[in-house]
Amino acid sequence: MSNKMHIKLNVNGKDEEFLAEPRELLIYTLRERLNITGPHIGCETSHCGACTVTIDGKSVKACTMFAVQASGKSVTTIEGIGGPDALHPLQEAFKEHHGLQCGYCTPGMITRATKLLEEIPNPTEEEIRFGMAGNICRCTGYQNIVKSIQAAATEMSAAKEAAE
Amino acid sequence: MIPAAFEYHRPQDMDGVLAVLQEHGDDARVMAGGHSLIPMMKLRMADVPHLIDLQDVGGMSDIEVGTDTIRIGAMVTQADIIDHAALAGAAPILREAALQIADPQVRYMGTVGGNVANGDPGNDMPGLMQCLDATFTLVGSDGARAVKARDFYEAAYMTAREDDEVLTAVTIPLPSGGYAYEKQKRKIGDYATAAAAVQITKNGDTCTSVAIAMTNLSDTPIYSEAAGAALIGTTLDDAALKASVAAMLDDIDPADDNRGPIAFKKHVAGVILRRAIERAWSRA
Ligand SMILES: Cc1cc2nc3c(=O)[nH]c(=O)nc-3n(C[C@H](O)[C@H](O)[C@H](O)COP(=O)(O)OP(=O)(O)OC[C@H]3O[C@@H](n4cnc5c(N)ncnc54)[C@H](O)[C@@H]3O)c2cc1C
Ligand code: FES
Ligand code: FES
Numbered sequence: 001m002s003n004k005m006h007i008k009l010n011v012n013g014k015d016e017e018f019l020a021e022p023r024e025l026l027i028y029t030l031r032e033r034l035n036i037t038g039p040h041i042g043c044e045t046s047h048c049g050a051c052t053v054t055i056d057g058k059s060v061k062a063c064t065m066f067a068v069q070a071s072g073k074s075v076t077t078i079e080g081i082g083g084p085d086a087l088h089p090l091q092e093a094f095k096e097h098h099g100l101q102c103g104y105c106t107p108g109m110i111t112r113a114t115k116l117l118e119e120i121p122n123p124t125e126e127e128i129r130f131g132m133a134g135n136i137c138r139c140t141g142y143q144n145i146v147k148s149i150q151a152a153a154t155e156m157s158a159a160k161e162a163a164e
Numbered sequence: 165m166i167p168a169a170f171e172y173h174r175p176q177d178m179d180g181v182l183a184v185l186q187e188h189g190d191d192a193r194v195m196a197g198g199h200s201l202i203p204m205m206k207l208r209m210a211d212v213p214h215l216i217d218l219q220d221v222g223g224m225s226d227i228e229v230g231t232d233t234i235r236i237g238a239m240v241t242q243a244d245i246i247d248h249a250a251l252a253g254a255a256p257i258l259r260e261a262a263l264q265i266a267d268p269q270v271r272y273m274g275t276v277g278g279n280v281a282n283g284d285p286g287n288d289m290p291g292l293m294q295c296l297d298a299t300f301t302l303v304g305s306d307g308a309r310a311v312k313a314r315d316f317y318e319a320a321y322m323t324a325r326e327d328d329e330v331l332t333a334v335t336i337p338l339p340s341g342g343y344a345y346e347k348q349k350r351k352i353g354d355y356a357t358a359a360a361a362v363q364i365t366k367n368g369d370t371c372t373s374v375a376i377a378m379t380n381l382s383d384t385p386i387y388s389e390a391a392g393a394a395l396i397g398t399t400l401d402d403a404a405l406k407a408s409v410a411a412m413l414d415d416i417d418p419a420d421d422n423r424g425p426i427a428f429k430k431h432v433a434g435v436i437l438r439r440a441i442e443r444a445w446s447r448a
Contacts, residue, residue: 022172044165058272064202068172133352134267
């Protein structure tokens with residue numbers, strides 16, 4: 001019944017164009033069509049945040065948006081935040097402070113945390129816990145995730161001051 | 165979880181939206197943030213052959229704080245409400261409630277229009293809007309009409325909105341006095357086990373006006389006039405609070421579900437309302 005639609009996305013700085021059914025969820029576009037497998041599928045029901053990406057400055061659960069809805073927009077995934085050769089301070093801090101165990105939630109956690117630190121550069125523990133409430137972790141008990149984000153915030157603020 | 169196939173429409177203006185609604189009748193549905201609708205489509209509990217994405221329509225994303233009223237466009241998100249300083253000054257209960265809805269990701273997407281039009285008894289804004297005596301603007305092919313939030317909800321997912329109407333704005337008389345939005349939930353991000361919205365004014369030590377609405381305790385939000393009447397003219401002594409809670413319990417009709425049995429829901433409703441009244445009073 002439904003016609004394929006012409007969809008244009010900019011993902012991590014790269015333009016992508018393809019034909020897809022409107023019912024294709026963005027998370028499948030990223031993982032299966034574009035082979036960008038950083039964003040994970042944890043629950044598929046909008047609860048866990050493992051699929052979090054950034055779209056036009058908002059943290060979005062990519063399992064709860066159709067690719068066609070994002071057409072014309074810019075999408076950033078964990079791959080666009082940093083990689084093995086140049087880790088983002090948040091990635092570095094998660095590594096240093098044991099912010100992950102199995103790592104399943106980590107791409108979503110870090111992607112969400114980049115946005116949180118943009119909005120609140122030096123968050124309190126409470127602000128971190130509240131601002132990260134859309135991301136569930138089954139392993140860490142969150143303590144070290146909070147520590148990692150605090151450490152990255154300190155690091156990023158110091159780097160910003162040094163640059164000014 | 166893949167929804168059934170559908171046609172996607174992204175009209176650029178309201179005429180375009182109304183044209184698709186006219187053509188396809190109840191086979192068409194508008195989508196705002198999609199954070200209630202997409203989960204329902206994925207579960208195949210909502211069948212939407214024609215999906216109309218409102219994101220490009222325009223003119224529904226403003227918050228206007230006037231001298232007598234506040235007007236909130238239907239596409240204003242929960243995150244927008246939290247960030248709007250003038251709104252937080254004029255009607256702080258909106259921010260207090262929005263902060264208790266869902267989680268950050270959902271609040272960037274979820275809209276006021278979607279939340280009040282959805283008709284899910286679990287949504288927080290319908291009760292909030294009943295407490296604030298808001299009016300909803302509905303636009304259809306015959307023009308615009310206004311419906312009071314207190315008259316809008318008929319049953320779960322049944323509202324006064326016709327299938328071919330779009331809810332474009334919510335208008336609220338500027339509230340005065342103390343306020344509280346109190347919500348009990350199983351975990352952060354959850355819908356309410358029970359929630360209460362209270363707006364209250366006093367003169368000296370006497371309560372002069374109060375509006376009370378309850379969420380997720382019936383198949384619609386419950387504006388409890390009787391719970392308010394039990395407080396007016398009192399000093400909010402223990403007897404008045406007990407009478408108010410008893411009146412509210414008479415008005416609600418909770419269901420036994422995964423948030424607990426009926427007796428528990430009633431117990432929580434009473435605790436939550438009492439807390440909300442006391443907090444609102446302390447701010448009045
Ligand atoms: C994990 C999770 C937790 C949540 N927790 C809460 C919570 O605690 N409290 C709460 O209140 N909500 C909660 N929500 C729901 C969330 O706030 C929704 O986003 C909101 O209820 C609907 O807004 P929307 O813009 O996403 O609407 P959509 O999903 O786009 O639409 C919902 C319904 O309203 C209709 N609609 C939308 N806009 C209009 C309009 N302008 N005119 C006419 N009809 C319209 C649609 O056709 C659809 O039937 C949660 C959602 C998720 C995914
Ligand atoms: S996979 Fe999207 S929120 Fe869990
Ligand atoms: S590290 Fe395993 S789920 Fe978070």
